[in-house]
Amino acid sequence: MYPGTWAATHPDKPALVMAGSGRTLTYAELDERSLRLARHLRSAGLRTGDVVALLSDNCPEAYEVYWACLRSGLYVTAVNHNLAPDEASYIVRDCGARALVVSGGKAALVAALDVDVPERLAYLGQVEGYADYEAALAAAGTDPLDEQPHGDDFLYSSGTTGRPKGVKVALPPIAVDEPGYSYVTIFGGLYGFGEDTVYLSPAPVYHAAPLRFGGVVHALGGTLVMMEKFDAEGALRAIQEHGVTHTQMVPTMFVRLLKLPDDVRTSYDVSSLRVVVHAAAPCPVEVKRRMIEWVGPIVQEYYASTEANGATMITSEQWLERPGSVGVALLGVLHICAEDGRELAPGEVGTVWFERDTVPFSYHNDPAKTAAAQHPEHPTWTTVGDLGYVDEDGFLFLTDRKAFMIISGGVNIYPQEIEDLFSLHPAVADIAVIGVPDEEMGERVVAFVQPAPSVDASPALADELTAYARERIAHYKVPREVHFRDELPRTPTGKMVKGGLREEYVAR
Template sequence: MYPGTWAAQDPDKPALIMSGSGEVLTYGELDERSLRLANHLRARGLGAGDVVALLSDNRPESYEVYWAALRSGLYVTAVNSHLSAPEVSYIVSDCGAKALVVSAALAGTVADLEVDVAERLAFGGAVPGYDAYDAALAQAGAEPLPEQPHGDDLLYSSGTTGRPKGIKPPLPQIAVDEPGYLYPTMFAPSYGFDQSTVYLSPAPVYHAAPLRFGGVIHTVGGTLVMMEHFDAEAALAAIEEHRVTHTQMVPTMFVRLLKLPAEVREKYDVSSLGCVVHAAAPCPVDVKRKMINWLGPVLHEYYASTEANGATAIDAETWLAHPGSVGRPLLGVLHIVDEEGAELGPGEVGTIYFEREARTFSYHNDPDKTRATEHPEHPGWTTVGDLGYLDEEGFLYLTDRKAFMIISGGVNIYPQEVEDLFTLHPAVADIGVVGVPDEDMGERVVAFVQPADGVTGDDALAAELTEYARARIAHYKVPREIHFRADLPRTPTGKMVKGKLREAYRDVAVGQ
């Protein structure tokens, strides 16, 4: 099913509500406007397999573009709205977009783009060089499409370990109103999404999980409440106002919620919540336990990637019996593999592979990186480079990204473990840990810390944090250096951009 299904049944039902402005997009409007845009793009020569790129803040039009693509066999590439003009230009060019739709709120970035795209539309205001989005829709007409082959997304990795990679799945061989698309099939029954669902999306729409989960809500006929941007107290207010039943957050959002004063958290009625999904980054055990103590056993975690090569899932009750685990397979068969490709036993850390019947993705324009994801002896096994281990019962535990692992004196150190240690420390607002070259040990552990409001980042605080760590983890894992910053480079979905931390350390080293 898709928005047209629900528009025929209840055209006035809200498909999307903006939590800040209160703006509403009904199912009737979403169906008609996405159809008009699909007609417009088809008239401009876009056909099945072509790409429409979207550069937008969180606005209702983003889902009009999404559904226009999915109902006409197109790929939609939602571009990170926080990127610089050269970074956006790279993605729009690399994906081969034949159309680019932008928000006028990003006019400054748009003005500096260097892209060769014939069809350009802008919504939310005038943008030089771009046709008016609403005018194009008005002229397009709303006659039904002769056929509606299912499209898909072609999204780019966040670039935390290097240049973003385009992740291109094969197009689903179904019509948009036929069952079988991966995300509704996998997640709707897992989390109880249906017509009664009111889903709060607090994250940027360009990211894979918010974009896809919002689409899932529209396939089941629920209502998507989208925040313009995340604010901890505003999220609680939105849950109370809209009687939100489901939401999805990332661990950094949990931390911000938990650091609200108790009287702030307690003044909002969040009893409507029946399911709080979290993913995107490992959640520190203490953080998750506090969330369960506050909200009850409504937390559901999954581990997956934009590549969608596999997934695991775990509910709150099971997690309490297996704290720290991200669950057992929801999609694919799990294998933990060593550097030589041999499968490892329970408790042994290695690279995580998922086994599927067929390859589910490729990296756009990069066959070498695509091949590098495959197991040398089992082509059906693929990895995105994460490390972890299985316990005796087959539950998966993450340790870190392979690219982030620090090898100091021949010993493996996982930065995530060190970062988790400090997550709820009252003097720490945020922390990122990296390995830097060391002549003696090969690498040494370095931490960048954003002090909490009102806390001074100085030698005294560094000494306090060092002693705190030495009392709780092995001494070889304790950061040898702590550097303080006003803020740290996280993506809006909570992932630390380790490359920028390493660049920051090079600047520090030059200044020493």
């Protein structure tokens, strides 16, 4: 199913509503405009398997581009508009885009791109060197496409530990109106998406989960309410005003909601919510416990990645029995392995692998990274580099990213544990813990802290935070240094970009 399915039965139903401006796109409009764009791209020479790059802020046109690609056998590569021009240019070049569609709201970044793409369109404003999107759609016509092979996304990892990696999968062997698209099949049933769904998407549309879940909502005939940009009270307002039934957030959004004054947070009616999904980054135990206490046992978590090589899921009830777990396998078979590839027993920390029938993905233009993600003895077992362990019942507990683990004096230290400790501390707005070179210990623990508003960054605060940690965790895990920054480099989807912090520290 796709927007055309619902345009035929509920043409005037809102497919997408912008939470701030109220701009609305009906199913009839989404179907027609995505069809016109698909015809334009076909006339520009794009064929099945070609790539369309999309550089956009959160707006309805982003899903017109998405569905134009998915209904005509094209890949859509959504580009992070917060990247520097050379980083965004790298993705557009690396994915081999034959067309580039941009938002006029990002004209400054677009003007600085260094790319050579034959077909260029711009909406919501004029951009030099780009054809007018509306004019292109008007000229395209609405004759049905001869065929509508199913396209897919072709996304890049967030690049928290290096250059973003393009994750490319084979196109689904189905037409766009046929069942079988994996995200619709898996998550549609898992979370009860349907025609009565009102889904709030508070995150940037360029990220995998918001883009894909919005597509699932449209495939199943619900309404997508998209925030222009997340703010805690604005999310509560949108839930109340639109009768939101489902939403997906990341843990940093939970933290911001919980740090709202109680009288503000409780003044909004959130009783319409049936499911609150979270993923993308580890959630501190106390944060999740307080969310469940507030909204009820409707908080569901899945663990997955842009690579979609496997997934786990856990309900509120299961989590309350096993705080900190991310659940049991939903897609693939879980394995925890040592550095040498040997499978470990329950309770032992190692690399998280998922076993599938075939290799589910490849890193575009990087066979070495693709090979490194495959198990040395079992090629269809793949990993994205996370560390964790399973209990006797197969529930997975994550400890950290392998790239972030600190080895100090021969002891493994997981920064996530230290960061979780401070997640709800009233003086801390955000924190990142990294390992830096140390001549004696190999590495030492360093914390970068973004103080809460109206809190002074001072030696006294550093001492207070150090004392707080020493009372609650083993002393060898306590940061040896605390550095303050006005803002930390976290992506809008909640992942901390630690590579830049480490480089900054070493350079100093």
